[in-house]
Amino acid sequence: MKLARRLQAIKPSATLALNARAKALAASGKDVVVLAAGEPDFDTPEFVKQAAIEALRTGFTKYTATAGMPELREAVCRKLEKDNGLKYAPEQVVVTAGGKQSLYNCFQALLDEGDEVIIFAPYWVSYPDMVHLAGGTPVIVPTREEDGYAPDPAAIKKALTPRTRAIILNSPANPTGAVYSRATLEGIADAVRGHDCFIVTDDMYEKLLYTGEPFLNLGNVAPDLVPRLLVSNGLSKSYAMTGWRLGYAAGPKALISGMQLVQDQSTSNASSITQKAALAALNGPTDTITAMVNEYRERRDLFVAGLNAIPGIRCRLPEGAFYAMADVRGLLGKTYKGKPLTDSLQLSEALLNDFLVAAVPGDPFGAPGYIRMSFVTSREVLQKGLTRLRDFVAALG
Ligand SMILES: Cc1ncc(COP(=O)(O)O)c(C=O)c1O
Structure with a gap:
């Protein structure tokens, strides 16, 4: 069957696909160590669940305004002001x-055919495909592990063209766990200041920071750029609410209205029950987040130290998010079952099939030679994963 031309450039999400395979193996009784997931293993806080139960009980089960119920948009504004020092009106959310x-x-609201969006590699798998789906062209700007994955302002300037409509920042980042310093953000701001493009900050991992420093958005270091800033965030990672489906964006009124229009004619409002839960989350205590972050920090330290103790594997300490991006180039070229291992895709396949460890190859993130493993699983499972990785490396010729 012939499908739309714009789908031809689109790939299914590599992380979702690998996760589905790992889950299927587990369902068939295999003891799989799943390090592929991009979701917390913690449960949604009880007070958030109670708010959803209350919504059901009181019949809050109908359509809401497309852009969300007014109290929730107000709560988002309060959150952005309190946590991020960014002032928005509810109509801007x-x-x-x-x-x-x-x-x-x-991207649907912003891009015309051929408009360009600057994306730093390694990147979250969905950015280039979302840009493609909107008819845009992703312009990939590489960053280097040696620089802590901080983008080089000179490389940004070189990538900017009259067709550049937006640039995406993601700090803390998926998949690298890199966190942009004030100096890095200032460098990015200087690079884009003279160019009329939007700056989209994907702050999804804002709360998952291990540096001890407060989170910084580009708007904090460059208030003059706030009029062309779109802040995207959500509750999935910070409140362990991946399945609830709740995100939000704040930005210039015209762009938000355009985004609302797209939503009007596609999904309409986010689930009313989820919105009530989100309201409780945003207005509620943050001790569950603190507990999660403390536990992730311990797991990160344990897991990254374990990875670095395996010959041929090297892993930078992530400053945020919950992913370890391990450099496995030291293993490529070695032989496995009599054949040379040529890339991290092949390596991930062997790991899953023969050692029952699900790790995502770096290639779909624009990071060939790396694998991404999440540490959102218990310390026991992480230890088991490390043991199996060590066995795998020992089996290489
Ligand atoms: C960098 C980044 N942005 C956004 C999202 C989307 O999160 P949500 O589940 O709220 O759609 C993810 C999820 O993995 C992510 O890693």
Whole structure:
């Protein structure tokens, strides 16, 4: 069957696909160590669940305004002011079915055929495809591990063209766990200041920071750029609410109205029940987040130290998010089952099939030679994963 031309450039999400395979193996009784997931293993806080139960009980089960119920948009404004020092009015906020939908709406609202969006590699797998789906062209600007994955302002300037409509920043980042310093953000701001493009910040991992420093958005270091800033965020990672589907975006009124229009004619409002839960989350205590972050920090230290103790594997300490991006180039070229291992795709396949460890190859993130493993699983499972990785490396010729 012939499908639309714009789908030809689109790939299914590599992380979702690998996760589905790992889950299928587990369902068939195999003891799989799943390090592929991009979701917290913690449960959604009880007070958030109670708010959803209350919504059901009281019949809050109908359509809401497309952009979200007014109290929730107000709560988002309060959150952005309190946590991020960014002032927005409720009309400048749209509530969406997940952070992914915020970004999707943004590119649908912003891009004409051939418009360019600057994306730093390694990148979250969905950015280039979302840009393609909106008819845009992703312009990939590489960053280097040696620089802590900080983008080089000179490379940004070189990538800017009259067709550049937006640039995406993601700090803390998926998949690298890199966190942009004030100096890095200032460098990015200087590079784009003279160019009329939007700056989209994907702050999904804002709360998952291990540096001890407060989170910084580009708007904090460059207030003059706030009029062309779109802040995208959501509750999936910070409140362990991946399945609830709740994101939001704040930005210039015209762009938010455009995003709302896209949503009006596609999904309409995010689930009313989820919105009530989100309201409770945003207005509620943050001790569950603190507990999660403390536990992730311990797991990160344990896991990254374990990875670095395996010959041929090297892993930079991520400053945020919950992913370890391990450099496995030291293993490529070695032989496995009599054949040379040529790339991280092949390596991930062997790991899953023969050692029952699900790790995502770096290639779909624009990071060939790396694998991404999440540490959102218990310390026991992480230890088991490390043991199996060590066995795998020992089996290489
Ligand atoms: C960098 C980044 N942005 C956005 C999202 C989307 O999150 P949500 O589940 O809220 O759509 C993810 C999810 O993995 C992510 O890693």
